[in-house]
Amino acid sequence: MGSYFVFNLKNYATFYFVVFLINAGLLHAQTALPDPLAMNNWQRIKTSKQWHIQRRKELLELFANEMYGHSPKRPSQMRFEVFDEDKNALNGKATRRQVAVYFNGKADGPRMDLLMYIPNKVKGPVPAIVGLNFWGNHAVNTDPKIRITQSWMESGKGNPYVNLSCVVNNQATEACRGVNAKQWPIDSILDRGYALVTAYREDIASDDPKTGLQKGVHSLYPELQTRDDNFGTIAAWAWALSRAMDYLVTDKAIDSKKVAVFGWSRLGKAALWAGATDERFAMVISNESGAGGAKLFHRGVGENIRRLCTVFPHWYCANFKKYMDKDTILPFDQHQVIALVAPRPVYIASAVDDKGADPAGEFAAAKAVGSVYRFLGKEGLPADTLPALNTSVQGQIGYHIRSGGHDVTLYDWQQYLNFADKHFR
Template sequence: MSLRHTSFLLLLFPFLAAGAQDFRQSNTDESKVPPYTLPDVLKIPDGKEVRTAAQWQHTQRPYVFRLFEENVYGKFPRGPVNMRSKVVSTDEHALNGTAIRKLVDIYFNNDTSAVIHLLMYLPRTHRPAPVFLGMNFFGNQCVSNDPVIPITEKYTINGPGVVNNHVTEASRGSQAERWQADTLLAHGFGLVTFFYGDVEEDYPEGWKQGFRAKLRTALKTAPEEWSAIGAWAWALSRVMDYLQTDPRVNAKQVCLNGHSRLGKTALWAGAADPRFAIVISNESGEGGAALARRWYGETMPIINDHFPHWFNNQYKQYNTHINDMPVDQHMLLALIAPRPLYVASAEDDQWSDPKGEFLSAWHAGVVYKLFGEKAIGSDQYPAVHQPVGDWVRYHVRAGKHDVTIYDWQQYIAFAERFFRKG
């Protein structure tokens, strides 16, 4: 699908031009996807086109970022906030002697209830380690069956070991396959994670007990000025602040990764904070990597109906006027440039629109080219288990909406390529 479509298409298919497709309904039939026109990420408001990396960095990038703040995720607070960290415990021989385990609490604004509980597994080396940073869905105890890791008492979404939206002891280690700590450590990478519910519990009224309420005065930002995804993304940046102080971490080699709604969050955090060296989106779908104007899988009105707290209020105004939205998700991916970006899909995860995620990554490549970097060379959708691209890379694997060892193998190889050159 090209950025511009000739007018005869609209004459040939007037029902499509009139928006006959109902975005309140989901579509998983590729033959029914109508033509669409994406906003041009390189077009400056005065009608001219960005032609250099300097123009992008100094003029167009701030403009596009502001559009996402105003129309999708809400304000990204930039002001200083009082923050302190406390190392709760350290085990130099964790995971059968293969890792250093650190539990770190990060407090904000002298409020002991505004706290992020970090779990860190680092390789036992004498050099600062590159790390993968990402939030988890069910509490740190889900990442490993290590009995020392405290079980979260926060509200959680339904999942393994969850009863009435609270985790039980049965949740311990239930997500270990998704995190692959042993695999990361074997390749010299550390793992840093925290429960996203530490920041804001994932339901429409969750903000009332979360950072958006507790830090509204300190951040000079009202809860309605941003969103749950905005708060989770902001917290990732604050964890990055901490990582820059930890001598065991190479803070210049932090890979930010996220799955599903936390993949959306990783993309927004990566766009907002250039300190993240690599950004990885795993099946982030609508409101993440997938194109909003492409009628396939989950759609804007569907996601806004089910998860109204994820995005700002303005985003909901486009439910029935998607073409009026001044951005689409390829522009979010372009904000990562020139840093390496990986977008991944799953063949059976049609709800996330794998092809829409791929096309979004492909369209973002025009910005990478300004920096002289290769992105994805063709708009031809690749076969399963055939990764494509360079500085922007994409794969679709077999299977369902998940994070698997195959995904991690690709991410590790991607990071090794950029971190271990020479």
């Protein structure tokens, strides 16, 4: 994994000094890992109060300025409408609820639909897992009553996860129902006593580089897109997860103190930022979120900042582009984003064949953030070396690396549910 020299930067002045040392051969690039427990004034924090009141604020400002962009507050006119409820869904196993979230309060304005399945066998408010999906709410189950999204959908040609020959002119059809159900084992989630809440990414913000930052919620905040710390798409998805949480705190069927936020791949990047910025999420689950998610940029392995900023220019703010080709000498890194979740439980998962996500870099980040958890009186990750394949290690931080490639499998979900049981039951 390599070892890391931990440092702190004051107004980024040290960034250029570190560049000089690396270029002079006096400091190895992979040793320069910034310390999440050191303030901008170089002083190391001494109390948990300092962490919660001062250091968290510094880190949030740093990442909003330099990477994710600044997100707007909850819209004052936002409203919710429950447009469907069936207390006998999935052969009586669940209550299905569908909720329209009108971001500006207008029926013809940007909206996202929440699809909820709540287990009927559990009495009283239940814990929940909330996460965004790639292919529409209708794709997570064959239930014929799920509303088919009207939002844009990529063709899916050659996609290994779903057969999206059901998409016609970038619109979903009836043939799309349940095509992505394998990644969403709803029966297993319900059987363990958890509600599932999901929404489609394109309801919120466009993932098409040609139209990114123009559609969905971005259309409500054009003034934010003129800034270098603009509201990026990853941040928009994270923002929408918080808007889902705004609804969940009003739903008496949900225990809003026990809501985990989940995401896979680019949506795992969004889940981490949602958990970092919104402390109402009691747990964060990152499934192979890779670069810009759970992996360390400083390793210089796998997907890099140049690829993120050129192939997916809408994901992060304009300021992030200045760090292209500087992955190993960044004045920040993703372990500090994970640290913003502390002391709440966080689970990070990798797959051995998912080289772009750099499993070793995800594990290294999980280890690096342990110092913050221990400082706050919690157990970090109970592993010093990368665990064996298909072996879950769980403290306040959980981790596993499974066999296979970039995907979400039943094995992954079983570990997440075990982790949720450990902390929620």
